[in-house]
Amino acid sequence: MDEAEHARLSRRQVLRQVSGVAAGAAAAGVLAWRLHDLTGERGKPPRPEISLPPGGYAVERSTVLPALGVATGQSVAALVKGAVDAVGGMGRFVRHGDVVVIKPNVAFERAAALGATTNPEVLRALVMLVRDAGAREVRVADNPIESPEACFVRSGVQRAAVEAGATVYLPSPRDFRTLAVPGATWIARWPFFHRPFLGATKVIGVSPVKDHNLCRASMTTKNWYGLLGGRRNQFHQDIHGIIADLALMMRPTLVLLDATRVLFRSGPTGGSLSDVRPGNTVVASTDSLAADAFGWHELLERRGEPLPAYFEKSAARGLGNPDWKAQHVKRVQVG
Amino acid sequence: MGEGVEERIFVRSRKHFRRTYSTREVGIGALLLVGLGLVAGWVAWRGAHPDPELSSAVPLEHRAPASVDRGPLPADLAPAGWREQRLAVFDPSNVYEKIDGREGYYKSFGFQRLHALTLVAPAGGPTVDLELYDLGSPQNALGAAAGEIPASASPRLRDGTLSLVNRNTLYLARGKYYLRAIGSTEAPAVREVLEALGERFSAALPGAALPFSYDLFVPLGVAPGKVSYLAENAFSFGFASGVHLGQLPDGDTELFAVVAGTPAEARALAARFNKAFAEYGKPAGAAGGVSWAEDRDLSRISGAAAAGRMVLGVHSAADVQTARALHEKLATRAASIPDSALVTVPAPPRQEE
Numbered sequence: 001m002d003e004a005e006h007a008r009l010s011r012r013q014v015l016r017q018v019s020g021v022a023a024g025a026a027a028a029g030v031l032a033w034r035l036h037d038l039t040g041e042r043g044k045p046p047r048p049e050i051s052l053p054p055g056g057y058a059v060e061r062s063t064v065l066p067a068l069g070v071a072t073g074q075s076v077a078a079l080v081k082g083a084v085d086a087v088g089g090m091g092r093f094v095r096h097g098d099v100v101v102i103k104p105n106v107a108f109e110r111a112a113a114l115g116a117t118t119n120p121e122v123l124r125a126l127v128m129l130v131r132d133a134g135a136r137e138v139r140v141a142d143n144p145i146e147s148p149e150a151c152f153v154r155s156g157v158q159r160a161a162v163e164a165g166a167t168v169y170l171p172s173p174r175d176f177r178t179l180a181v182p183g184a185t186w187i188a189r190w191p192f193f194h195r196p197f198l199g200a201t202k203v204i205g206v207s208p209v210k211d212h213n214l215c216r217a218s219m220t221t222k223n224w225y226g227l228l229g230g231r232r233n234q235f236h237q238d239i240h241g242i243i244a245d246l247a248l249m250m251r252p253t254l255v256l257l258d259a260t261r262v263l264f265r266s267g268p269t270g271g272s273l274s275d276v277r278p279g280n281t282v283v284a285s286t287d288s289l290a291a292d293a294f295g296w297h298e299l300l301e302r303r304g305e306p307l308p309a310y311f312e313k314s315a316a317r318g319l320g321n322p323d324w325k326a327q328h329v330k331r332v333q334v335g
Numbered sequence: 336m337g338e339g340v341e342e343r344i345f346v347r348s349r350k351h352f353r354r355t356y357s358t359r360e361v362g363i364g365a366l367l368l369v370g371l372g373l374v375a376g377w378v379a380w381r382g383a384h385p386d387p388e389l390s391s392a393v394p395l396e397h398r399a400p401a402s403v404d405r406g407p408l409p410a411d412l413a414p415a416g417w418r419e420q421r422l423a424v425f426d427p428s429n430v431y432e433k434i435d436g437r438e439g440y441y442k443s444f445g446f447q448r449l450h451a452l453t454l455v456a457p458a459g460g461p462t463v464d465l466e467l468y469d470l471g472s473p474q475n476a477l478g479a480a481a482g483e484i485p486a487s488a489s490p491r492l493r494d495g496t497l498s499l500v501n502r503n504t505l506y507l508a509r510g511k512y513y514l515r516a517i518g519s520t521e522a523p524a525v526r527e528v529l530e531a532l533g534e535r536f537s538a539a540l541p542g543a544a545l546p547f548s549y550d551l552f553v554p555l556g557v558a559p560g561k562v563s564y565l566a567e568n569a570f571s572f573g574f575a576s577g578v579h580l581g582q583l584p585d586g587d588t589e590l591f592a593v594v595a596g597t598p599a600e601a602r603a604l605a606a607r608f609n610k611a612f613a614e615y616g617k618p619a620g621a622a623g624g625v626s627w628a629e630d631r632d633l634s635r636i637s638g639a640a641a642a643g644r645m646v647l648g649v650h651s652a653a654d655v656q657t658a659r660a661l662h663e664k665l666a667t668r669a670a671s672i673p674d675s676a677l678v679t680v681p682a683p684p685r686q687e688e
Contacts (some may be wrong), residue, residue: 113519113520145436214436233435267437268435271515271517272483273502273521274504
């Protein structure tokens with residue numbers, strides 16, 4: 001545009017051009033704002049949140065039956081049956097046609113004797129008990145710390161589960177969905193190992209009794225950590241808070257505390273047989289906090305020490321009663 | 336471009352605006368087509384020749400280790416007939432992938448790197464898992480080992496290596512390294528492998544001078560395996576970091592020493608120890624230059640005093656007379672240790688629980 005042509009521009013033309021440029025800039029700005037995706041999450045296909053059933057998978061509380069069933073003895077199968085029978089028998093918890101998820105602790109690639117994982121013989125007895133109660137399908141699932149395949153094989157859990165008639169669910173990235181946990185501090189929305197829970201009607205946790213370097217004791221409540229995905233190690237900054245969240249997340253049908261062996265130091269990984277002592281005990285309960293408090297006092301033998309903070313945090317949310325001594329405890333001696 | 340030659344090359348109304356192309360344009364177009372053809376050909380070839388790993392019939396855990404830096408791990412660790420499996424290296428940012436929940440323990444001892452390796456016996460036999468921790472200093476390595484070795488065991492100290500085979504586990508600390516080798520069973524064959532590994536690592540790992548605490552405590556009756564080091568929170572005191580400990584054979588009484596930057600800092604630190612001990616009980620009188628305190632629950636005596644840059648203390652002695660006698664021996668022994676041996680280790684970053 002030469003000077004002469006510029007001089008011929010009318011005010012209307014100038015306004016039109018300025019307006020055009022301004023409109024173009026505004027449109028570009030709006031478009032940029034709409035497309036802005038700092039985390040890259042907006043660009044992914046939408047994945048709706050899921051929720052677990054209201055009230056979880058818990059059965060109706062009993063005012064008559066014991067809150068804790070404690071079986072002691074040598075036979076693993078008799079221990080499992082004895083503990084469950086003491087709180088009403090498996091028929092109270094599993095009905096004909098149920099699809100049951102069993103969550104053992106298979107966190108580490110360790111031999112069963114080292115006490116860092118659920119005793120496979122306890123799992124075997126539990127699966128058979130659930131099947132005998134009429135379950136249509138039994139699923140065994142965990143999201144271990146180390147390689148899932150290696151953990152399930154080395155711990156003996158894979159073999160025991162399959163031989164007893166259960167289906168093993170190993171986690172893969174597509175098996176996780178965002179779970180909404182209203183009221184949770186850390187996991188209000190968090191990736192959850194969801195595939196085993198599709199169509200599930202009952203959930204049973206079975207965890208070993210372990211010392212834990214951070215939260216001091218890993219038992220049935222901490223066991224649900226193995227259903228989380230994502231960078232879950234960040235929760236160690238508030239380990240007691242996350243365990244209280246786990247208690248909120250999962251309201252199980254039943255929990256079993258596998259104290260056939262007790263990893264009393266160097267947990268949760270363990271490694272030395274000198275860190276393991278025989279417990280010869282299985283505890284069954286519908287109250288995770290009661291079972292874990294019993295484990296703290298009687299199985300880890302930390303009677304003189306106060307319970308870890310996650311008990312109080314969970315109890316404050318009405319998620320159980322750690323005062324197991326005030327509850328009806330049925331102890332049985334089995335073979 | 337000369338006069339009369341149209342420069343525009345866009346297409347209008349489905350017709351070439353220009354009837355001819357230049358030789359250069361044709362050449363560039365041909366080159367692009369050849370390039371695209373090469374890419375397509377490479378994709379097709381890769382599709383026909385996939386990486387055999389993708390469809391390997393061998394389970395992942397049985398495959399040969401990937402090319403991972405072995406670091407300080409000696410070569411060919413597998414005994415005859417055994418094989419190595421899954422060599423992996425972890426640093427502070429990802430060690431949770433291996434030992435989630437336990438990593439804080441090693442981080443409290445200055446964790447820098449973990450080399451992990453599994454040895455597998457033939458035909459589904461036993462396994463031995465090796466965990467070699469680089470903890471940055473001999474104090475940390477010995478401290479981490481002391482915290483995991485069973486209390487009833489007596490490790491051997493030889494040529495700067497602390498080692499013990501206990502049931503299914505080899506514990507070994509040498510230089511800045513701490514090795515745990517974990518057998519899946521305590522069968523004799525596994526223990527043989529553990530013993531052999533102890534010899535291999537004792538010879539292969541670079542050594543370093545033992546901390547001064549061995550010179551200080553062992554002549555006073557502390558077994559070498561009972562000399563330990565707490566990087567933080569000694570006696571559950573938040574301020575008590577870098578504490579060298581020696582447990583006497585009675586199983587209760589401990590001698591301790593901390594190196595401060597200056598004599599003035601040592602005096603201030605000794606006063607903090609004495610105040611903290613007193614808060615757990617009641618004063619038990621001053622003797623030998625130490626303000627002793629009696630624990631209210633255990634009725635045991637504790638106290639500390641500065642000696643140069645060191646804080647020297649006795650924890651949980653049976654009575655004041657015993658504590659005073661031990662402290663005097665400790666001070667006498669400490670006087671023979673050169674100042675150059677008083678090495679301090681930076682405290683690890685504090686971890687939230």
